[in-house]
Amino acid sequence: MTTSAATRSSLSSVSSTPSAARWRVLAVFSLGFLVSYVFRGVNLGFAPHLTRELGLSASDLGLLTSFYFLGFACAQLPAGILLDRYGPRRTEAVMLLAAVAGALVFAWAPGMVGLATGRLLIGVGVSVCLGAAIQALSMWFPLSRMPLLNGVVMAIGGLGAVVVGSPLAWMLSWTDWRTLSAGMAGVSLAMAVLLWFGVPDKARAGKESLAEQLRGTRQILGSERFWRVVPLTLLNQGIFLAVQTLWVGAFMRDVSGFAPDQAARLVSVIGFAMMAGCVGSGWAARHLERMGVSLYAFAGAGMTGFIVIQGLIMAQVPLPPALLWAAYGMFGSSGILTYAVLARSFPDALIGRATTALTLTVFLATFACQVGVGLVLDLWPATAGHYPKAAHLTVWAGLVALQVVAAVWYLMGARRPR
Numbered sequence: 001m002t003t004s005a006a007t008r009s010s011l012s013s014v015s016s017t018p019s020a021a022r023w024r025v026l027a028v029f030s031l032g033f034l035v036s037y038v039f040r041g042v043n044l045g046f047a048p049h050l051t052r053e054l055g056l057s058a059s060d061l062g063l064l065t066s067f068y069f070l071g072f073a074c075a076q077l078p079a080g081i082l083l084d085r086y087g088p089r090r091t092e093a094v095m096l097l098a099a100v101a102g103a104l105v106f107a108w109a110p111g112m113v114g115l116a117t118g119r120l121l122i123g124v125g126v127s128v129c130l131g132a133a134i135q136a137l138s139m140w141f142p143l144s145r146m147p148l149l150n151g152v153v154m155a156i157g158g159l160g161a162v163v164v165g166s167p168l169a170w171m172l173s174w175t176d177w178r179t180l181s182a183g184m185a186g187v188s189l190a191m192a193v194l195l196w197f198g199v200p201d202k203a204r205a206g207k208e209s210l211a212e213q214l215r216g217t218r219q220i221l222g223s224e225r226f227w228r229v230v231p232l233t234l235l236n237q238g239i240f241l242a243v244q245t246l247w248v249g250a251f252m253r254d255v256s257g258f259a260p261d262q263a264a265r266l267v268s269v270i271g272f273a274m275m276a277g278c279v280g281s282g283w284a285a286r287h288l289e290r291m292g293v294s295l296y297a298f299a300g301a302g303m304t305g306f307i308v309i310q311g312l313i314m315a316q317v318p319l320p321p322a323l324l325w326a327a328y329g330m331f332g333s334s335g336i337l338t339y340a341v342l343a344r345s346f347p348d349a350l351i352g353r354a355t356t357a358l359t360l361t362v363f364l365a366t367f368a369c370q371v372g373v374g375l376v377l378d379l380w381p382a383t384a385g386h387y388p389k390a391a392h393l394t395v396w397a398g399l400v401a402l403q404v405v406a407a408v409w410y411l412m413g414a415r416r417p418r
Helices: 005-012 019-054 058-074 076-086 088-108 112-125 129-140 143-163 166-172 177-198 210-221 224-254 260-290 295-314 321-332 334-343 348-377 389-414
Strands: none
Touching (some): 019 058, 019 088, 019 112, 019 129, 019 143, 019 166, 019 177, 058 112, 058 224, 076 088, 076 348, 088 129, 088 177, 129 334, 129 348, 143 166, 143 334, 166 177, 166 260, 224 348, 260 321, 295 321, 348 389
């Protein structure tokens, strides 16, 4: 599908947009995604405390943490309609209030039900943070810059992955997880206020009726181009997020034998590497396109590289752990490039829905992976909270096999006419 005439007209007006307004939009929406990323991974640091206080098994912990992703996923299609109808500023600011409520419920919850409810509400509340950022950038910047700008947003958000490593471990040495959860509620409220009052609006084309919006959603979900990129993207991002936000610490401990402080440092290494990968891949994509390498092909190469890195980690090749896990973070961010692929495949009026539809599949995959890893690990007996090396490697081998099949499907799309 080519960009519509209306889209081309909107792009021609970008050059007249005040520069200060553009960069304010980028900064504020990136901060919103940072907040969502901290929520996404905070249970990585909370996990030992939750297990000790509430006696949770691996499957319980996986289910509890994944409720964030379930809420996030279930909100995607309605959120896409809201984004295209009301715009990114108002939609994200209002929905963040659900995250405020969820963080407070989580902080005060006496047991599993309350904790799961809190995570679900948090997931719903931050469900538009990425989609709103991508839509806002597509409105304020030329689409040719989208791979790099999306990478910048992901890099700033990736600071959240750094925060849930050593910094979170340090904070938990001074206070408890309930206090930190309440603090996150305050941060989310401040973010909602900043979005509402600190971001300018941009004139939009005439609004579609609800029936027209639903037809547009069906158009996206019926598109061959959409489903060509979905399987590999959802596995790349879903597996990376599921592992990075919960299970990577247990893998490092049980398979690699790392001490908790060393594992926490490596979690932060993954976060920094993901940030570098997001910006670097966006920059490289723009320059490689000028040399004739398509964005579709470059994104596929990055996601295939992630499969290779997982194999090297499983094989415990004799390379420095920081190097291997940095590569894991860099290639684990490759799936973000497919958002730019979709932004070029649909007109402006559908970008919000196309973005949230892809995010829906990613977070359903993350939910399934996070729960599934816990269920499989529980098939082996745990000793003092540790699982056998074979348990982790079995899980990873299955996930790698799925990614290989999806990569073949994606590669077949590269040979089809655009």
